[in-house]
Amino acid sequence: MIRFDDVTKTYDRTARPALDGVDLEVSRGEFVFLVGASGSGKSTFLRLVLKEEDATSGAVQVAGKDLRRLSSWKVPHLRRQIGVVFQDFRLLPGKTVFQNVAFALQVIGRSRGSIAAAVPEVLELVGLEGKGDRLPHELSGGEQQRVAIARAIVNSPAILLADEPTGNLDPTTSLGITRLLERINGRGTTVVMATHDDDIVDSMRKRVVELVDGHVVRDEHQGGYVTGAIPVVPAPEVSVDHRGAAAVDVPADGRPVAEQGGGAR
Template identity: 65%
Template sequence: MITVQRVTKVYRNGVVALEDVSVEVEKGEFVFIVGASGSGKSTFIRLLLKEEEASKGDIYVAGKNLAKLSPWKVPYLRRNIGTVFQDFKLLQDKTVFENVAFALDVIGKPKHVIDQRVPEILELVGLGDKLNGYPDELSGGEQQRVSLARAVVNRPLVLLADEPTGNLDPSTSVDIMRLLDKVNRIGTTVVMATHDQAIVDAMRRRVIELDCGRVIRDQSRGVYS
């Protein structure tokens, strides 16, 4: 599902974010990317989304060579990739329902699809009773669940999560991880960047550790360190 071959990313200011990184992620896998701040986790995620271009090496996501993907096709790539971030990225002036519906609306899904799928997915993340609430009326954990619902409502092949529990307390984090696990179990490939040791240790999934832009460990059923 994701193939990263000998990828190096050097930012314009000369910072080497990733150096000679090779990673292969199979369909349906659940992968943690761990490492200290500045180790290149976020860059890795951004490269997969084609928010940044690799300086060297090849990246394939869902069968597409990102370097050769023309700019106008990038949106179609992203429709196959769900994303969740530390800061939720919810629109404060839209309700829970509207926030999730927005993701389908702007890619041109018809209303009947939206009206069917959005309540369904919000039910799945346990917010079936808060459709008409606004983000600022929700707890952090609930907001992240809305964000997760939005990420998967279009049934992506891949879910990229960049520190999704970074702003949450431990017990709320566990709830989010249960949901990510649930999403993974229905066949979605999940790549999660984190430095939450407790979570990684508890899940016992594949762990790729980055340090100063290099892969220093790639371990199935691994722990944080």
């Protein structure tokens, strides 16, 4: 669904690349945590998937399309297959919950009828039934993020990107939001969630990709925020010498974890 081949992204002003030789593959229907400190390249990764930025080198493939060859007028069509959620919700303050969600369909030219059908359905899915008439400032942070999620998935995208969606929320609410993302994932949507909320990552036991200074230093299935039994290999060695999603952590018994999808505890 998402495939990075030796992708490097250097922003003009900085000498150090934000992403440096990243190889990563996210399959259809996967749920992936993208962890790492601020500035490790999580947001750059998401921006590359959305083609908000172009990779300096390497190939980015999303939903079967090579983004290097995607002309700019086709970018909107790419983005209609991707839902995005942010830490700061990004709701329109003057619009009601219903209007905020409907906005996403209006601007891609959906008919009024299909909007009227789709919006209540998705509000129910995210647990906001009956709150369509509220304004964003009348809602709690968790509820606002649910509106944002509803807006992101109302067009049934194949991929949902979440950039620190729980960064502004308390632990209980955060868990609720993550469970919601898991439920959405259960309906077939590929979910990539960038976070540095260790409790959530630890409790979910999903695939974890860790970035340090633009390098993938860890790629574990059912991983925790920090790796369990396996010592983290020093970053420069791993990312410079290895390619491919599997080429990261090898547990004590020698089985390559990422390929077999289990065992890394």
